[in-house]
Amino acid sequence: FKSRKKQLEKKTSQTAAPAKKGSVSSGGGISVGSVQPPKKNVVVSDISNNPNNDLNDPIPSLPQNVLKELKSDNNGIRSHLSLVILGHVDAGKSTLTGRLMLSLNHVSQRQLQKYQKAATTIGKSSFALAWFCDEDESERERGVTIDIATKFVRTENFDFTVLDAPGHKDFIPNMISGTASADAGLLVVAATTGEFEAGFARGDDDGDGSRFVGQTREHIVLSRGLGVTQIVVAVNKLDAADPAWSKARFEHIQGLVLDFLKQNGFKEKRIKFVPVSGLTGVNMTREGKLEDEEGMKLLRKWYNGPTLIEALDGFVPAKRDFEKPLRSIVTDVSSEGKNVTVRARIVQGFVRASDGVTVLPIGDNANVVRVERGKAEKEGASAYSYANAQDKCQSRDGLKEIGEIAEIQNCVLAGEIAELTLSGIDVARLSPGCVISHRHPSLRPKVKRRFEARVMVMDKLAVPIIRGSQVLLHMSSIDVPAVLSKLISSERRGDATPRQNPRVLSGGVTATVEITLSEKLVLEESNQCKALGRFVLRRGGDTVAVGLIDKVL
Numbered sequence: 001f002k003s004r005k006k007q008l009e010k011k012t013s014q015t016a017a018p019a020k021k022g023s024v025s026s027g028g029g030i031s032v033g034s035v036q037p038p039k040k041n042v043v044v045s046d047i048s049n050n051p052n053n054d055l056n057d058p059i060p061s062l063p064q065n066v067l068k069e070l071k072s073d074n075n076g077i078r079s080h081l082s083l084v085i086l087g088h089v090d091a092g093k094s095t096l097t098g099r100l101m102l103s104l105n106h107v108s109q110r111q112l113q114k115y116q117k118a119a120t121t122i123g124k125s126s127f128a129l130a131w132f133c134d135e136d137e138s139e140r141e142r143g144v145t146i147d148i149a150t151k152f153v154r155t156e157n158f159d160f161t162v163l164d165a166p167g168h169k170d171f172i173p174n175m176i177s178g179t180a181s182a183d184a185g186l187l188v189v190a191a192t193t194g195e196f197e198a199g200f201a202r203g204d205d206d207g208d209g210s211r212f213v214g215q216t217r218e219h220i221v222l223s224r225g226l227g228v229t230q231i232v233v234a235v236n237k238l239d240a241a242d243p244a245w246s247k248a249r250f251e252h253i254q255g256l257v258l259d260f261l262k263q264n265g266f267k268e269k270r271i272k273f274v275p276v277s278g279l280t281g282v283n284m285t286r287e288g289k290l291e292d293e294e295g296m297k298l299l300r301k302w303y304n305g306p307t308l309i310e311a312l313d314g315f316v317p318a319k320r321d322f323e324k325p326l327r328s329i330v331t332d333v334s335s336e337g338k339n340v341t342v343r344a345r346i347v348q349g350f351v352r353a354s355d356g357v358t359v360l361p362i363g364d365n366a367n368v369v370r371v372e373r374g375k376a377e378k379e380g381a382s383a384y385s386y387a388n389a390q391d392k393c394q395s396r397d398g399l400k401e402i403g404e405i406a407e408i409q410n411c412v413l414a415g416e417i418a419e420l421t422l423s424g425i426d427v428a429r430l431s432p433g434c435v436i437s438h439r440h441p442s443l444r445p446k447v448k449r450r451f452e453a454r455v456m457v458m459d460k461l462a463v464p465i466i467r468g469s470q471v472l473l474h475m476s477s478i479d480v481p482a483v484l485s486k487l488i489s490s491e492r493r494g495d496a497t498p499r500q501n502p503r504v505l506s507g508g509v510t511a512t513v514e515i516t517l518s519e520k521l522v523l524e525e526s527n528q529c530k531a532l533g534r535f536v537l538r539r540g541g542d543t544v545a546v547g548l549i550d551k552v553l
Helices: 002-013 064-071 093-103 109-121 137-142 169-179 195-199 215-225 247-263 293-300 308-313
Strands: 079-086 149-154 158-164 184-190 230-236 271-275 327-336 339-348 350-352 356-360 364-373 411-413 417-423 435-438 446-457 470-475 478-491 510-523 534-539 542-552
Touching: 079 093, 079 169, 079 215, 093 149, 093 158, 093 184, 093 308, 158 169, 158 308, 169 215, 169 470, 169 534, 184 195, 184 215, 184 247, 195 215, 215 247, 215 534, 215 542, 230 247, 230 308, 247 271, 271 308, 327 417, 350 364, 364 411, 470 510, 510 542
Parallel strands: 079 158, 079 184, 184 230, 230 271
Antiparallel strands: 149 158, 327 339, 327 435, 339 417, 350 411, 356 364, 356 435, 364 417, 446 510, 446 542, 470 478, 470 534, 478 510, 534 542
């Protein structure tokens, strides 16, 4: 290990100073802010000449009986879903998430009272519930979520990793990095007059050249483009509508949002609308004491649908690719003695303690010495961990944990978020956005600069896209400069045939393009790995397109 480390340090020092190591966010949340990958300050190893890369390295596999059990539709195993909280700024996303945690007994009334007292002293008493997610002092002082907050909650059917995304337009890159890790979405829409309309603004030119697009619309487009296929829409603050708990207001919002969701590829059977109040807890759950019993009575006069927790429990379990090669995307890095601890989402495949892995795009080998899956615990236990004490947890009888399967107790599987402790690698070589794969050459993804992709251009563009346009490409936790080096074809909805070699791409078209990156990244075709085959293109602080990789060149 020491010899290998000295070799890496010597090689790195010949090029530039070592990279800055990642940081762990306070309170146990996973910091997944948009971070550029190693560029000039990290040497990318020549994998083909690396003596540790041996074609005789074993190809890891799961026992056939375990695979059969995992792939069975009625296997009795608790499912895991990553849930991203979406919506316009000030729609009440963090407050609703805090109320969700409180309703599921993952935080205590005592802690809420402590936050209420502290929030009142700075004139933000109504933000106390949001403080369960917004743990940074600057977020609490401003009353705005800046980075992704990661929490773990358990319902009757699911273990959820909750990703509370920022709603402000300035922090869209952070929202993208969280949404790229999500299986499902919870879209929070404010029902109050003016707030909904601002969040759902179309982006029409208002006369001064500006094209403001509401974040409700942009979040819907981005989430679908990044792979979210099922969504619950929480019509929040309905208690503050005029009149309170108005059926007409709920149906008006439902009609507009439903049409836009379907236009962007969401299937109606995968969409649910639920009226709620995150502040008072009305229609969050059917259990417990209500803070606003009068509000619940007004709502029940016309609404007899599911509560928010029931709607979340109605999600369809995500299909996992356990048999595909390991792809794990790093979201955070820290040192732990001689070892390195990374927090990562297992996109596909599996990884277990004792496995040999390769970290890309740098090409360094490492050994996994410990794995720990993310879960929720009772208050006071490890912050990176699921559910309040078992007697308080809502859990379906007979539902077993993945960790209870003897053959995979030291293993984390596709769809899970985990901590991996690695040995044999320098912490300065790792950064958020790195991809971990198994070591055998046949199991590694491609590390390239060019690819062909299908892109959907946003409806409202300040400047059309032409060949040579410079953009910023966002993929998971990475953003890198890129150029649209070739416009291959384009078409509008309803066109009989695509237009070949277009000179310009205007708003609302679908196109096939060739993109060249400023540096090599881990890339895969979207039909091989969705997480490494989906991306967002931005320019000048605006989203211009979302896309899928068709071919790595």
